[in-house]
Amino acid sequence: MVKRPPAGTIPDEPGSYQFKDAHGRVIYVGKASSLRQRLSNYFQAPHNLHPRTRQMVETAESVEWTIVANEVEALMLEYSLIKQHRPRFNVRLRDDKSYPFLAVTVDEQWPRAMVMRGRKRKGVRYFGPYAHAYAIRDTLDLLLRSFPIRTCSPGKFKEHERLGRPCLLFHIEKCSGPCVDEIEEMPYRQLVTELCDFLAGDTDDIVQRLEAEMKAAATDLEFERAARLRDRLVAVQKAIAKQQMVVDGREDVDVIGIADDELEASVQMFFVRKGRVVGRKGFVLDKVEELTPGRLIDRILEAVYGDEPAMGYPKQVLVPYAADDVDTYEEWLTHMRGSKVQIRMPQRGDKRALLETVTRNAGEEFTRHRMRRASDHNTRSRALTELQEALDLPEAPLRIECYDMAHLQGTDYVGSMVVLEDGLPNKREYRRFKVNIPGNDDYGAMEEVLTRRLQAYVDERDRPIEERGDRPGKFAYPPQLLVVDGGKGQLNVAKRVVDQLGLTDEIPVAALAKQFEQVYVPGRSEPVEVARGSEGLFMLQRIRDEAHRFANTFHRERRSKRMTKSALDDIPGLGEVRRKKLLKAMGGVNAIKRAELEELRSHSFLPDKVAEAIYDKFHAGSSGD
Structure with missing residues (x-):
């Protein structure tokens, strides 16, 4: 648990503060007009804190801060740090659509x-x-x-x-x-x-x-x-x-409607330009930190306008309730737009009616979201509990990693790593591996991939905090269950790698065999009883199939690149830029093959040595100048 900094060391100035865990990872970022006043709120009796705030403080091991000139700079620095570190205790925007x-x-x-x-x-x-x-x-x-x-x-x-x-x-x-x-x-x-x-x-x-x-x-x-x-x-x-006219005066307005509960908020936005709705967008926020209604507005404004939106910044932003610090956010948006921006709560007229319409949209979308999530969340929770019990794990495996290999008769060997977090695929964490194994050796390939991945975790874990930098490495988090595609042979490989790296007590391993969908764990000759048709087995099948798909996709890409290798490859001095210029100038590879040396030398972008190398490549035995 983080300790309170010595009295008088926290400045009474605006700035941004960051709580970090025992591994030096940033887990929460905040801003304040007075760092001293804001941070003092975290160091009170634990029972007085909001449950989420208490959990964050108990997880943190240190707190740091950065002083800035004013509240607007504090806001901009906070947004930048959240975007960089993606802290686990900050509000998370979950937009499950890539809007066109x-x-x-x-x-x-x-x-x-x-x-x-x-x-x-x-x-x-x-x-x-x-x-x-x-x-x-x-x-x-x-x-x-x-x-x-x-x-x-x-x-x-x-x-x-x-x-x-x-x-x-x-x-x-x-x-x-x-x-x-x-x-x-x-x-x-x-x-x-x-x-x-x-x-x-x-x-x-x-x-x-x-x-x-x-x-x-x-x-x-x-x-x-x-x-x-x-x-x-x-x-x-x-x-x-x-394009229905929704407000008079041909105004540029963004309208934000919100429907929420204690854990999540559904946000709908209508983009109005010249009085007409020209676009709309919706997303869901996870309330992983304590939020008042005004602070929720703060977080939404930061999420929407931190990077310049495609439709630009509006003259007005209509919200259902005021931001905690309206003046700061108006000043920030004015700075980003280059002209005056207002944040308003309409009380009557067309704008009030429009806000109510957007809010109804948010409510309807929130209802649909909760129905989907209730089903999904209950199913995923049941699956994780079943795996914990069946595999005798110390805790529910909230992070599961699965590995698979792909090759064609020992060529273009590749490995894949896919990740489920809280039962959902986290494609940001997927990784692909090029494997340097001669011949057809699945066990050797699996050992190479697992060693590279877990060794990277060990190296990151054992580095001094001051050497790690602010951003965690790509293998900074260990799996709570490591699954390999295969039977006892693949399981023994995974067990050997984990033992050699001293991770036996930290990372449980299991294997899922394709035949009969049997699950094997170390120390047991017989497969583990995971009921067929159960949610736990279905989750393992899904991550195994995803690892197989991901590996095969990468393998096809590598094989395709090898098979379409150009005759112009591997010519010294002929890089991609020169190759494209030469192809455009000559009209194709065949013309280059037939070209005489003087013709190649005539191109200003082609040095004489490169022209000679190209000529020699296609005229073996011919004499140059």
Whole structure:
């Protein structure tokens, strides 16, 4: 348990503080306008603390702090540390969906529109998020008649550029045909700009311009052009009709609705731009720390706006109740946006009605989440208890690791490690191993993989705290149950590695044989009785199958790379960048093979020695200059 720092050593200044466990891992990060006042709250009689706070204090072995200039800097430092360390006692955001966005690749010569998920990248404008990918495709289907920009992949674009023929989308007027020079770059850029403006909510100017152009074309007796503009205008108006106007004044507002209990909170967000809902998002927060309603708002604001959201920062954030320190968060968001941002609790009118709608959405989603979790949680708890009893483990195995090998007749040997935490796959913790074992030797491969993984844990555990740094290593946590795919032979290998590293009393091992789904543990010649059809056996089968899938996927990747090895590989001085340039300049590998030495030397990016090495590779026995 952490001891109270000596009196007078804690500064009465703003800053961030970090509690660390016995291994030096950061387990909680907080911020305070006065570190002395805030930290003193943790060092009172344990029975006066909230149960979660008491558990954190009892787990911690030390506390450190960093002084900053003001509360906004404390907030920014706290968010940065939480993101870096992912402390176990801080609120955790569990977003089980990778929400799709409508993305426009404005950094390309001919930008395209597409559905994108996952990490955001520079040079792309994002709109949304949307609840479902089909909602994006429906929206695009309407808008492409008005803003016919390309949606094809780079490979498809280059193929039609080479063929000199456009694809079907051009013929049905859903693409302007940049691949075959049917449109110049500046008019195409104008289409892209108009599409982005429309998706950002600037619809009035576009409608007015299309109406004016249609009337002008009709006046000039250009009836075909007028008809095309009329069709574009109708498509735009249909798309606008799908975006309900929810607030007056064409404002940019984010609306946060919350439904919660003592353990979790369901959060729903509506993104309103120019008065219309252009995206929505939902997630669940685990309340692993003590939270007042105001502090819950604090954590949600940090989670949502810590990294710049795809739709940018709004002018107003509507919340159901006030943050604990509204002024600090408004100052922080104002700094991030570059102009004034307000955090408000609407009391009446359209905004109050909108907040109530979002809150109802949060409540409905929370009900669905609890129904799913009740089933899942009870099942997983029962499975972990069954495994603890069947395998005679000292505690329920909250972290289970399973290992499997994959190869093809002794080639491209690989190993996999998959992890279940609290009965759920933690793919962030999965690991893949390249195995250096000659021939077909599953036992040797398993021994190499387990030794590498467990030796890394031992090294990390035994390092002095001051040498570890702030971030734990990738093998810093030991399994509470180590499972290998196989029978007694694989089990004996795992047992031998664990014994050699002195981890016998710390890490239990077991093996799951494919035949008859039998479970073996050290010291018993007969398999352990784990009831067929039980939740415990099903959990072992699931992690074994996942390890098998993960190993096979990695094995196929390695084999594919080996089989598609280029003739240009292994030429001294010809790296990836030069190889790509040379292929582009020469038109392919066959042209390079036929090229004369002088032709290779003529490329400015290719040094003479590299050109000679390429020539010698494909002209064995020929003389150079």
